[in-house]
Amino acid sequence: MSISRRRFLGWLGAAGVGTTLGRSAHAAGNTHFAGHPDALGVLFDATRCIGCRKCEEACNRVNELPAPPKPFSDLAVLERPRRTDAKTYTVVNRYENVPGAKGPLYRKIQCNHCLEPACASACFVSAFAKNPNGAVTYDESVCVGCRYCMIACPFEIPTYEYDKAFTPRVMKCTFCQPRLVKGQLPGCVEICPAEALTFGQRRNLLKIARERIGLFPDRYIDHIYGETEMGGTAWLTISGVPFRDLGMREDLGTTPAPELTKGALSVVPVVAAMWPVLLTGVYAINQRRDKIAREEKAAAVAAAVAQAQAEAKAKLTEAMAKAEKDKKAAIDKEVKKALEEAAKAQPSAAAPAAAPEKKPS
Amino acid sequence: MPVRKIVIEKPALTPFNVVAGIIVVVGLVITVIRFTQGLGATTNLSDYNPWGIWIGFDLLVGVALAAGGYVTSAACYIFGLKRFHSAVRPAILTGFLGYALVVLALHYDVGRPWRLPYPFIVQSGTTSLLFEVAACVALYLTVLFIEFTPAALEWLGLKRARSIVVKLTLVLTIFGVVLSTLHQSSLGALFLIAPSKLHPLWYSPYLALYFFVSSIVAGLSMVIFEGSLAHKHFHDKMDAEHLREADGVALSFAKAASWVLAGYFIMKVIGIAQTNAWGHLGSGYGLWFLVEMVGFVMLPCYFYAIGAREKNLTIIRRTAVWTVLGIVVNRFNVGLIAFNYHLPSSERYFPHWMEIGISVFVVTIGILAYKFIVTHMPILYAHPDYDAH
Numbered sequence: 170m171s172i173s174r175r176r177f178l179g180w181l182g183a184a185g186v187g188t189t190l191g192r193s194a195h196a197a198g199n200t201h202f203a204g205h206p207d208a209l210g211v212l213f214d215a216t217r218c219i220g221c222r223k224c225e226e227a228c229n230r231v232n233e234l235p236a237p238p239k240p241f242s243d244l245a246v247l248e249r250p251r252r253t254d255a256k257t258y259t260v261v262n263r264y265e266n267v268p269g270a271k272g273p274l275y276r277k278i279q280c281n282h283c284l285e286p287a288c289a290s291a292c293f294v295s296a297f298a299k300n301p302n303g304a305v306t307y308d309e310s311v312c313v314g315c316r317y318c319m320i321a322c323p324f325e326i327p328t329y330e331y332d333k334a335f336t337p338r339v340m341k342c343t344f345c346q347p348r349l350v351k352g353q354l355p356g357c358v359e360i361c362p363a364e365a366l367t368f369g370q371r372r373n374l375l376k377i378a379r380e381r382i383g384l385f386p387d388r389y390i391d392h393i394y395g396e397t398e399m400g401g402t403a404w405l406t407i408s409g410v411p412f413r414d415l416g417m418r419e420d421l422g423t424t425p426a427p428e429l430t431k432g433a434l435s436v437v438p439v440v441a442a443m444w445p446v447l448l449t450g451v452y453a454i455n456q457r458r459d460k461i462a463r464e465e466k467a468a469a470v471a472a473a474v475a476q477a478q479a480e481a482k483a484k485l486t487e488a489m490a491k492a493e494k495d496k497k498a499a500i501d502k503e504v505k506k507a508l509e510e511a512a513k514a515q516p517s518a519a520a521p522a523a524a525p526e527k528k529p530s
Numbered sequence: 531m532p533v534r535k536i537v538i539e540k541p542a543l544t545p546f547n548v549v550a551g552i553i554v555v556v557g558l559v560i561t562v563i564r565f566t567q568g569l570g571a572t573t574n575l576s577d578y579n580p581w582g583i584w585i586g587f588d589l590l591v592g593v594a595l596a597a598g599g600y601v602t603s604a605a606c607y608i609f610g611l612k613r614f615h616s617a618v619r620p621a622i623l624t625g626f627l628g629y630a631l632v633v634l635a636l637h638y639d640v641g642r643p644w645r646l647p648y649p650f651i652v653q654s655g656t657t658s659l660l661f662e663v664a665a666c667v668a669l670y671l672t673v674l675f676i677e678f679t680p681a682a683l684e685w686l687g688l689k690r691a692r693s694i695v696v697k698l699t700l701v702l703t704i705f706g707v708v709l710s711t712l713h714q715s716s717l718g719a720l721f722l723i724a725p726s727k728l729h730p731l732w733y734s735p736y737l738a739l740y741f742f743v744s745s746i747v748a749g750l751s752m753v754i755f756e757g758s759l760a761h762k763h764f765h766d767k768m769d770a771e772h773l774r775e776a777d778g779v780a781l782s783f784a785k786a787a788s789w790v791l792a793g794y795f796i797m798k799v800i801g802i803a804q805t806n807a808w809g810h811l812g813s814g815y816g817l818w819f820l821v822e823m824v825g826f827v828m829l830p831c832y833f834y835a836i837g838a839r840e841k842n843l844t845i846i847r848r849t850a851v852w853t854v855l856g857i858v859v860n861r862f863n864v865g866l867i868a869f870n871y872h873l874p875s876s877e878r879y880f881p882h883w884m885e886i887g888i889s890v891f892v893v894t895i896g897i898l899a900y901k902f903i904v905t906h907m908p909i910l911y912a913h914p915d916y917d918a919h
Binding site for chain 1: 565569576609610639642643645648659700705720724725872
């Protein structure tokens with residue numbers, strides 16, 4: 170067996186990509202969530218869609234949404250790109266003059282029911298739930314109306330009832346969850362006359378999609394949109410033209426939304442645990458520094474006082490000694506003076522003064 | 531303590547009072563429309579643009595500019611810079627008012643404001659960064675309220691209660707820094723979940739760090755800015771300590787802000803290198819990014835340094851206003867201007883006049899509350915009956 174240079178480089182590349190993917194997927198722990206087993210999904214085949222808007226009509230009916238201003242049979246609305254809104258869970262857009270396409274192309278837009286939904290990760294009251302059957306559902310009874318889900322959703326699906334003053338809700342496709350649990354098909358899938366929508370278990374849909382791409386490699390782009398986008402979605406799309414030509418973003422990456430905020434959230438316990446310790450430490454160090462400064466100051470003052478006192482004492486002693494000396498000198502002087510005066514008086518007073526000494530015994 | 535004479539005067543028709551009065555009346559009218567007709571009647575929000583200036587300005591800018599409280603109290607009580615003591619009370623007051631107004635403004639923005647406590651009492655979404663923001667803002671508002679109470683209690687003459695609160699100063703300060711670190715950063719981290727919507731020059735894994743570090747700059751600059759305003763309008767309320775320390779506070783804070791801005795600039799450059807977003811610098815957004823980085827980060831950094839070196843308070847005060855504007859520019863860029871950059875201009879957001887009206891109304895309420903409090907409570911002076919804490 171010979172290995173071509175191209176094949177070898179391919180393996181090398183796959184190994185390189187494999188290691189990086191493996192590392193990021195397992196960064197949180199040793200588990201990798203690949204979706205609920207047996208979860209359902211829908212495969213949308215853009216090569217089959219004829220833009221009849223029947224799915225929009227069925228969606229409107231089964232979800233009991235308000236009637237639109239123009240009837241669903243009016244295809245003139247396709248002239249402008251539309252998006253989901255508070256009264257519309259799904260829309261079909263038309264794309265004209267796409268290079269490589271013979272006629273206009275159509276794409277159905279609705280919630281893609283991510284495997285790890287950004288809306289559910291972002292909701293601060295957990296109003297969104299990823300059900301084991303694949304549907305991402307919303308509980309209006311807890312919703313505060315912060316609309317962070319709408320910021321978070323990479324597919325720009327959730328919408329808001331801005332016109333309601335008291336009970337505004339987030340509105341989005343429910344995958345017809347109430348029908349799924351009854352064993353019925355989603356409204357749009359059931360009605361599609363062109364078999365553009367295939368309903369089933371997601372893992373089977375991936376096989377079907379690969380089969381179609383494999384059987385008709387000239388008809389399809391070799392990519393299943395939603396297999397890995399944002400960590401994977403329950404709704405999958407295959408197309409004959411690049412997905413960006415159908416208004417789909419190709420720069421979403423494969424990272425599930427919760428991974429994007431994981432790092433920031435993991436910092437919380439670190440800050441909560443480390444900051445008080447560090448800050449108390451800084452406080453304690455400053456207190457101690459102040460205390461030592463105070464003590465050193467006190468010691469310096471004491472030393473200075475002691476020195477001053479010692480100097481004063483020395484001076485005093487000196488002064489005292491001097492005073493003593495002066496005093497002594499003065500006394501001596503006085504004594505001397507007295508003696509001298511006494512000596513001067515000697516000639517007259519000496520005899521009688523000495524007389525008693527010579528007293529006969 | 532002596533009984534204070536309360537003189538009730540008829541409010542004079544000064545230009546300030548007239549303008550404030552008009553704003554309050556208009557604000558109240560819009561409030562009625564907002565809560566009876568809904569968000570659709572008062573805002574330009576759409577399904578593409580769920581967050582407008584009530585988040586971009588009132589929340590993101592409001593929280594950043596209220597950072598003076600934690601910055602100043604941490605400097606004074608934790609880092610032991612006692613010469614900033616007279617700046618703590620005004621900073622705590624403006625922080626408290628800032629956060630109170632952020633929470634007030636959120637009542638306008640969310641669809642069902644009476645459910646705002648739901649994340650804590652009904653069902654918690656702990657995987658959400660907004661939960662972290664909500665929890666920290668709620669707790670920090672409480673902390674700021676307690677930190678503010680000594681002034682109110684001195685005013686009311688409640689000595690015992692005041693002495694209990696004063697003993698908590700250090701714990702409250704540390705708790706305040708922890709909570710501020712968390713929610714200032716998570717306001718930036720809110721946008722981490724939407725890499726496909728925020729322009730690559732502003733989207734970065736470091737968003738949380740950027741918001742935290744720039745909040746320090748915002749806090750320092752707001753203390754300088756508010757200080758200069760207070761000196762202009764409430765000079766007679768200041769005691770000798772405040773007047774003696776004020777210039778030193780401005781000089782030291784200017785020096786600190788210059789250093790932090792320099793660090794922030796370097797972090798931003800590293801962020802661009804990390805996501806390799808250099809190629810975007812040549813686009814229109816790139817030009818705007820350079821305006822932000824050079825005009826509102828690098829130049830304020832330089833002029834703060836000059837002001838601190840020359841001890842020139844005029845330069846410092848002007849730079850403080852400039853830096854505050856820079857924070858507004860940055861938060862607007864992340865929340866509104868560079869957000870949804872991929873959408874055609876017809877789908878982009880521009881605020882409704884009533885949204886601007888409510889934002890101006892909220893700021894006006896803050897100024898009026900500040901005015902009332904500093905003219906009645908010992909904020910800019912130490913109460914003669916109490917020791918400093």
